[in-house]
Amino acid sequence: MAIAEDRAAPPETRRPLAESPFAKGFQRMVSSPQGAIAFAVVALLVLGAVFAPLIAPYDPIAIAPRIRFEGPSWAHLLGTDQIGRDLFSRVLYGARVALKVSLFGTTAALSLGAMLGIIAGLGPRWIDSVLVIFCDSVRSLPMILFALAVVAIYGPSMNTLIGVIAFSMAPGYFRVVRNQVLVLRETDFVTAANAMGASRLRVALTHLVPNLIGPLIVLIAMDIPAVIGIESGLSFLGQGIQPPDASWGTMLSDGYSYIRKAPHIAVAAGLPVIVATVAFTFLGEALRDVFDPKSGKGR
Amino acid sequence: MPLLEVKDLVVRYPSGTIFDRLKGAPGEVTVLDGVSIAVEAGETLGLVGESGSGKTTLGRAIAGLAPLSGGKIALAGDTVTSRRDRAWKTLRRNVGFMFQDPVAALDPRMRLSSAITEPLAVDAGLLHPISGRKRRRRARELLAEVGLTSDFADRFPHQVSGGQARRVTVARALAMRPKLVIADEPTAGLDLSVQGELLNLLNAIQAADDISFLFITHNLAVARHVTHRVAVMYLGRIVETAPTKTLFSDPAHPYTHALLNAHSPGKPATRLKGEAPSLKIRPTGCEFHTRCPIARDICRREAPPARELGASHTVRCHFPRGHEDLHVEREAKAA
Amino acid sequence: MEDVVKIENVSITYAGDKEPVPAVRDIDLAVGRERILGLVGESGSGKSSLVGAMLSLLPASSRIDGHILIDGADLYGLTPKERRAMRGRTVATVSQDPFTALNPVVSIGRQLLEFQHRLAGSRREKLENAKKMLEQVGIADADVRMKQYPHQLSGGLRQRVAIAAALLVRPRLLIADEPTTALDATTEAEVIEIIRDMRGAVDGSIVFVTHDMGVVSRLCDDVAVMYAGELVESGPVAEVMERPRHPYTAALLACDPSRIKTTSGDLPTIPGTVPKPTDLPPGCIFSPRCPKVFARCRREAPALTAAGPSRVACHLIEEADAAA
Numbered sequence: 010m011a012i013a014e015d016r017a018a019p020p021e022t023r024r025p026l027a028e029s030p031f032a033k034g035f036q037r038m039v040s041s042p043q044g045a046i047a048f049a050v051v052a053l054l055v056l057g058a059v060f061a062p063l064i065a066p067y068d069p070i071a072i073a074p075r076i077r078f079e080g081p082s083w084a085h086l087l088g089t090d091q092i093g094r095d096l097f098s099r100v101l102y103g104a105r106v107a108l109k110v111s112l113f114g115t116t117a118a119l120s121l122g123a124m125l126g127i128i129a130g131l132g133p134r135w136i137d138s139v140l141v142i143f144c145d146s147v148r149s150l151p152m153i154l155f156a157l158a159v160v161a162i163y164g165p166s167m168n169t170l171i172g173v174i175a176f177s178m179a180p181g182y183f184r185v186v187r188n189q190v191l192v193l194r195e196t197d198f199v200t201a202a203n204a205m206g207a208s209r210l211r212v213a214l215t216h217l218v219p220n221l222i223g224p225l226i227v228l229i230a231m232d233i234p235a236v237i238g239i240e241s242g243l244s245f246l247g248q249g250i251q252p253p254d255a256s257w258g259t260m261l262s263d264g265y266s267y268i269r270k271a272p273h274i275a276v277a278a279g280l281p282v283i284v285a286t287v288a289f290t291f292l293g294e295a296l297r298d299v300f301d302p303k304s305g306k307g308r
Numbered sequence: 309m310p311l312l313e314v315k316d317l318v319v320r321y322p323s324g325t326i327f328d329r330l331k332g333a334p335g336e337v338t339v340l341d342g343v344s345i346a347v348e349a350g351e352t353l354g355l356v357g358e359s360g361s362g363k364t365t366l367g368r369a370i371a372g373l374a375p376l377s378g379g380k381i382a383l384a385g386d387t388v389t390s391r392r393d394r395a396w397k398t399l400r401r402n403v404g405f406m407f408q409d410p411v412a413a414l415d416p417r418m419r420l421s422s423a424i425t426e427p428l429a430v431d432a433g434l435l436h437p438i439s440g441r442k443r444r445r446r447a448r449e450l451l452a453e454v455g456l457t458s459d460f461a462d463r464f465p466h467q468v469s470g471g472q473a474r475r476v477t478v479a480r481a482l483a484m485r486p487k488l489v490i491a492d493e494p495t496a497g498l499d500l501s502v503q504g505e506l507l508n509l510l511n512a513i514q515a516a517d518d519i520s521f522l523f524i525t526h527n528l529a530v531a532r533h534v535t536h537r538v539a540v541m542y543l544g545r546i547v548e549t550a551p552t553k554t555l556f557s558d559p560a561h562p563y564t565h566a567l568l569n570a571h572s573p574g575k576p577a578t579r580l581k582g583e584a585p586s587l588k589i590r591p592t593g594c595e596f597h598t599r600c601p602i603a604r605d606i607c608r609r610e611a612p613p614a615r616e617l618g619a620s621h622t623v624r625c626h627f628p629r630g631h632e633d634l635h636v637e638r639e640a641k642a643a
Numbered sequence: 644m645e646d647v648v649k650i651e652n653v654s655i656t657y658a659g660d661k662e663p664v665p666a667v668r669d670i671d672l673a674v675g676r677e678r679i680l681g682l683v684g685e686s687g688s689g690k691s692s693l694v695g696a697m698l699s700l701l702p703a704s705s706r707i708d709g710h711i712l713i714d715g716a717d718l719y720g721l722t723p724k725e726r727r728a729m730r731g732r733t734v735a736t737v738s739q740d741p742f743t744a745l746n747p748v749v750s751i752g753r754q755l756l757e758f759q760h761r762l763a764g765s766r767r768e769k770l771e772n773a774k775k776m777l778e779q780v781g782i783a784d785a786d787v788r789m790k791q792y793p794h795q796l797s798g799g800l801r802q803r804v805a806i807a808a809a810l811l812v813r814p815r816l817l818i819a820d821e822p823t824t825a826l827d828a829t830t831e832a833e834v835i836e837i838i839r840d841m842r843g844a845v846d847g848s849i850v851f852v853t854h855d856m857g858v859v860s861r862l863c864d865d866v867a868v869m870y871a872g873e874l875v876e877s878g879p880v881a882e883v884m885e886r887p888r889h890p891y892t893a894a895l896l897a898c899d900p901s902r903i904k905t906t907s908g909d910l911p912t913i914p915g916t917v918p919k920p921t922d923l924p925p926g927c928i929f930s931p932r933c934p935k936v937f938a939r940c941r942r943e944a945p946a947l948t949a950a951g952p953s954r955v956a957c958h959l960i961e962e963a964d965a966a967a
């Protein structure tokens with residue numbers, strides 16, 4: 010009798026089941042001040058980018074020669090640039106570009122890298138060797154030179170940018186995924202699935218992907234600043250987003266030209282880059298805590 | 309006919325680097341060297357022996373997790389002799405496997421309801437997925453069978469204790485209603501009271517469903533309580549098989565004797581000399597001769613054949629304890 | 644008899660995620676000179692925490708109350724530096740896992756040399772010491788082994804090397820935390836015999852943590868039984884094994900399959916589960932599971948009371964005394 014009762018309600022493991030893992034993970038992520046602030050900033054950035062057309066007080070490419078080089082004011086929160094465009098509106102539209110490029114770029118890179126990584130990790134040895142050698146050679150290419158070469162061939166555009174980013178970042182994800190898969194496939198739970206006769210595809214879908222997603226999300230959050238950096242860098246060099254479209258890189262380039270006359274332009278363009286970088290990095294760190302399996306055990 | 313019959317099973321793993329091989333070292337290790345065992349329906353066969361002797365490998369080979377380099381495995385009429393055999397599918401369906409570490413054997417990101425019913429999903433195939441509702445219902449039934457309430461279905465592995473995780477793996481092993489369950493050290497690391505609970509549970513399941521167990525363990529006291537027969541392994545071979553009672557009262561092989569002695573309280577342990585030899589360089593003749601307290605010349609030259617000492621009591625030794633005369637008889641016959 | 648270790652009212656509290664975790668509460672225990680103390684108890688009972696405190700190896704966020712005297716010196720009255728020195732010389736340890744205790748990429752000889760870095764003597768002498776110690780723990784070809792790496796040794800050999808390493812510094816106190824759990828019966832027997840043989844090398848005492856009652860009766864002089872962070876019974880091994888006075892000790896011994904002579908499919912168990920340190924029952928901690936529980940147990944926590952040569956924390960003892 011006593012035994013049956015205890016089995017029914019083991020005291021040490023009784024937990025409220027209403028809490029979904031997402032709610033719990035989110036709670037843990039924002040439980041530290043860094044995590045909460047980082048999340049808030051990233052959320053603001055995303056909202057600003059998504060609703061830029063609604064929020065932006067001015068057209069980001071409308072020229073207004075009469076108000077060139079104006080400093081910050083209530084009418085123009087961040088001031089105006091050398092041809093009188095509203096910098097605040099341009100920052101918002103720039104966020105759109107930056108986030109679009111990083112989102113599509115990293116997603117494409119991730120899908121490519123993860124797929125190859127799983128194939129390499131589960132497939133025969135020789136496929137693994139071939140893929141590793143190939144990806145290592147891609148990684149050893151100097152990124153910026155490679156990007157410039159591609160732009161030279163295909164011409165500067167957002168799609169080229171995304172392609173360059175996907176291609177050059179995929180090997181990094183490939184590495185991570187492959188190494189993770191090599192570890193995971195030796196775990197007892199994958200062996201158990203093999204013992205049940207599970208196919209490789211099933212193992213990949215039901216065991217590998219769910220266990221890879223956590224670390225990969227962290228990685229993406231950590232990589233987004235780098236992608237933003239690449240986008241701004243290429244645009245700054247005139248090889249990315251083309252004027253007059255707003256991008257933090259083109260704005261930086263403008264600011265650089267007029268750094269003595271109107272330093273606020275460079276500040277208005279540089280600040281979002283820095284804020285976004287810091288925020289995504291901290292968000293990545295907060296996410297890492299969330300996805301760390303050990304932190305889930307409450308020890 | 310026994311439910312499970314393993315005959316002359318050989319498992320080899322590739323080993324060493326290319327450079328070792330160029331230096332003339334063997335390119336393979338023979339982990340199992342001609343192992344034969346049989347398990348009857350409704351029987352528990354204990355598998356004991358030195359660590360590294362191949363107990364886990366034997367269990368894994370039967371579950372299709374180790375390369376078969378020779379011999380055959382037959383379960384209820386389905387015979388496989390290589391990894392590619394079609395019969396694997398039916399064989400696997402009839403074999404449940406419990407891993408030594410229950411927490412590691414459960415995917416940390418999979419709810420227990422999915423984990424327990426994974427064998428069913430695998431069996432159904434990717435193209436014919438079982439509905440979530442159905443899986444959860446089945447999971448609750450299985451949980452009830454192992455004495456856990458249905459609220460465990462929604463938990464993740466880290467939310468249950470070690471003993472409960474062990475019950476969950478029992479539930480998963482039972483999902484396909486297997487005829488045989490291979491349990492690799494199912495009580496390792498369990499507290500004594502929890503260990504008793506688990507063993508009682510396995511007993512009850514066996515009584516209800518006539519399931520056979522291959523019970524791998526280091527714990528001889530446990531083996532004495534829950535097994536019907538015991539097979540003793542040393543260096544990739546079964547050196548003795550006997551009904552549990554007989555084995556504990558009259559061990560015939562010198563290794564079994566040492567093993568039991570090491571455990572019995574009070575008596576001074578007969579310490580085996582030296583280390584277990586490496587699998588790569590098997591001793592000639594009887595593999596135990598390097599450490600055997602009663603080895604003679606013939607042991608170094610000739611591998612002892614398996615011989616019957618009594619009702620289902622088999623031993624591989626030239627001079628089995630209590631039957632030393634056997635050797636003399638054989639020599640006389642030879643002469 | 645002078646005690647090598649004296650543990651006085653020691654409590655250990657971990658910081659925990661949400662609330663403090665009082666993992667060990669108010670332990671009083673002594674280890675006599677040249678005695679082997681077995682520390683037993685179910686998983687989570689605080690055995691590792693207690694020996695962790697003796698080794699000053701607990702996380703910085705944990706709090707230790709009470710006093711741990713080793714050779715008369717109050718461990719937590721020392722500076723951190725002195726404590727570290729003590730860990731290297733006076734107290735040595737053999738851990739549960741022979742696979743992680745040794746560095747996989749450094750040869751055995753090198754590692755044994757490094758363990759002696761606090762001792763005086765030349766490199767030659769130290770290597771010689773290491774070799775002698777390996778021979779003492781029953782390793783035949785010490786010269787060869789010194790050149791090998793941990794992965795080239797079997798589990799039993801590795802654990803012997805770990806014991807040799809611990810004994811090299813001739814500690815006053817050797818602490819072994821479940822050193823045989825990963826080993827098979829013959830190898831376990833070997834390791835236990837080596838530890839028994841090596842008593843002379845430790846001119847102090849040994850604390851041996853284990854789950855296994857059989858090991859305790861074969862190896863130890865004294866035994867201390869812990870339950871859910873508290874000491875419930877301690878005394879000479881023969882006494883505790885023959886006449887367990889605490890209901891928990893009795894129940895634990897009853898569950899041990901190696902002590903049950905007749906085999907049947909039905910093994911005894913202790914109903915219920917160990918309480919979590921953050922959610923302790925009032926009164927006696929064993930009261931929710933105790934077969935002999937009575938009203939007072941649920942109200943009042945029993946104190947450790949002398950009973951014959953043992954000390955027991957159970958109201959039954961006092962009741963029996965009062966009745967007599």
Ligand SMILES: Nc1ncnc2c1ncn2[C@@H]1O[C@H](COP(=O)(O)OP(=O)(O)OP(=O)(O)O)[C@@H](O)[C@H]1O
Binds near residue numbers: 362364587
């Ligand atoms: N994949 C593998 N490749 C090479 N050698 C292997 C492999 N798996 C196991 N072995 C070797 O086979 C031998 C037997 O291993 P196994 O795990 O079956 O032993 P065991 O009897 O279960 O030991 P334990 O009691 O320690 O669990 C060991 O020497 C091991 O090193």
Ligand SMILES: Nc1ncnc2c1ncn2[C@@H]1O[C@H](COP(=O)(O)OP(=O)(O)OP(=O)(O)O)[C@@H](O)[C@H]1O
Binds near residue numbers: 666685
């Ligand atoms: N760093 C920590 N933070 C919080 N709680 C801890 C920490 N370390 C241990 N505990 C808790 O303290 C209690 C005692 O743990 P300890 O490891 O000392 O037990 P043990 O007796 O050694 O168990 P086992 O036999 O499983 O090794 C457990 O409830 C454990 O969960």
Ligand code: SF4
Binds near residue numbers: 594601607612627
């Ligand atoms: S055959 Fe010889 S060496 Fe082998 S166990 Fe028997 S007596 Fe010992």
Ligand SMILES: [Mg+2]
Binds near residue numbers: 363364365
């Ligand atoms: Mg094993």
Ligand SMILES: [Mg+2]
Binds near residue numbers: 690
């Ligand atoms: Mg411990």
